[in-house]
Amino acid sequence: MPQPREDELAAQLREPLSEVGLLIEEIKINVAGSRRKLTVVVDIADESSTAPVSLDDISRATSAVEAALDPDEIFAGKPYTLEITSPGAVRELSEPRHYRRSAGRRLALRTVQGEALVARLRGVDDEGVDLHDEKADELHRLRFEEIESARVDLEFK
Incomplete structure (x- = not known):
């Protein structure tokens, strides 16, 4: 089974994350030897909010991502690390x-x-x-x- 593509995962995760008030900034898949890592960078969906992404937001995002993804389909059922993070305080402003x-x-x-x-x-x-x-x-x-x-x-x- 081939490794999923970032754009496919983004399409799959867009709605579940939207339901918890977040949006996807970036998805990164990293495979190094036997190690696999899926990183999902999220931000607050409300553009008028200047509040940072909170730990509660990260927790809700983690639950939404875990519920939306079938672990057997990601990385052909091999173990992986899921990292949910925010863009950070000093991210590049591009949009x-x-x-x-x-x-x-x-x-x-x-x-x-x-x-x-x-x-x-x-x-x-x-x-x-x-x-x-x-x-x-x-x-x-x-x-x-x-x-x-x-x-x-x-x-x-």
């Missing part, structure tokens, strides 16, 4: 919903022109983001296509 989930946070961005910017995310729409550079007390508007990379810049108080 508008990632920015929406980061509203109010300080971001470290690089524009396609090579400019580095650290600014607070004040707003997000379908076209781009509104930022406030607190150090220079300046407002910036960047369209998504102007952003080469962005991530949350952790603040320690």
Whole structure:
């Protein structure tokens, strides 16, 4: 029996995870010798929520994934490790919903022109983001296509 593909597993897990308020960010299958690992990265489905993925969310996701997958069909019935995780606090922001989930946070961005910017995310729409550079007390508007990379810049108080 061939190993399942990530896209097939994503299709199979999308609805059960949605029912517990989560969505799939990524699925990774790792086989190294006799070791097999299925990693499912989940995030909160509600784009307006800035709450992090909690341990309760991970527990609900684990139950949903275990109920949705037939262990005998994964890896031809051979034992494997299931890891349910979140994207983490400093993940790369690559989709508008990632920015929406980061509203109010300080971001470290690089524009396609090579400019580095650290600014607070004040707003997000379908076209781009509104930022406030607190150090220079300046407002910036960047369209998504102007952003080469962005991530949350952790603040320690």
